[in-house]
Amino acid sequence: MEGIQVSTEVAGSRNHISIIKVGGYIDTTTSSELERALDSLLKQGRFFIVVDLGNVDYISSAGWGIFISEIKSIRENGGDLKLVRMVPDVYEIFELLEFHHILDVYDKVDEAVGKFETSEAAGQPVAKEITLPKSEPVKVESSRFEDLPQEDKGVVQEQTQQIEIADMGIADKIRHMVKENPEFGSFKIKRELNSARYGYTKMGWFSVRAELAKLKLNNRSRRYEYATSA
Secondary structure: OOOOEEEEEEEEEOEEEEEEEEEEEEEOHHHHHHHHHHHHHHHHOOEEEEEEEEEEEEHHHHHHHHHHHHHHHHHHHEEEEEEOOHHHEEEHHHOOOOHOOOOEEEEEEEEEHHHHHHHHOOOOOOOOOOOOOOOOOOOOOHHHHHOOOOOOOOHHHHHHHHHHOOOOOOHHHHHHHHHHHHOOOOHHHHOOOOOOOOHHOOOOHHHHHHHHHHOOOOOOHHHHHHHHHH
C-alpha cells in the first residue's frame, strides 16, 4: 500500500479551528502519523478539529480506532472532531460500521468550519452526544460490552468481525472466502475481494490465480475439500 501524507492548518474567524489534511492510506503501518498529528493538537488545547479525508483511498480499523478513541476526550473538553470529503469507498465502510451515529460528516471543509462557528455563535453544544447504534443513549464512560442489550452486542460483534476481515492479509482473506463459498472461481474471488467486506482489496485475475495456486486451492475440488475440513 502507499504511504500517508499528513498536514495541518488553521481556519475560522479566530483561527481556533484546526484542519488535518490526510492523503494516501490509513492502515496499521501509517496510522501513527495521523495519531501524532491529532495528539499534537490536543496537547496544544485545540479541540475544534476537522479531518479532510478527500485524498484518502482506504482506512483500516487502526485508522477508525484513532477517531473513535479520541472523540470522547475531545468532546469532554468542549470540542468536536468532524470528518469531511470522504470518497465513496471509504464512506461505504464508515456507514456500514455505523460510525455515522458517532461522528459528523460533511461534503466540504467550509461546511464543517461553518458548523463550528454557527454553533458557537448560537451558544449551542458543539458536539452531539455519543450513542451506540440502534440503542438508547448510553454513557460511554460506564458502558461495557457485557452490560449492553443483546441487540447491541450483535451490532458490536458484527462490526468487529467486519473490521477483522477487512484487515486480514490476502491469503487469509482468500481462505475465509473459500471456506464460506468454495464454489467461487478466481474471477468471482477477485470481484469479492474488491468489496466492502474484504476492505476493497484490488488484485488482478492472474494474481488471484497465483495466490490460489500457492495456497493449493487452485481447483474446485481442493476448495471444497478445504471448506469441509476447515
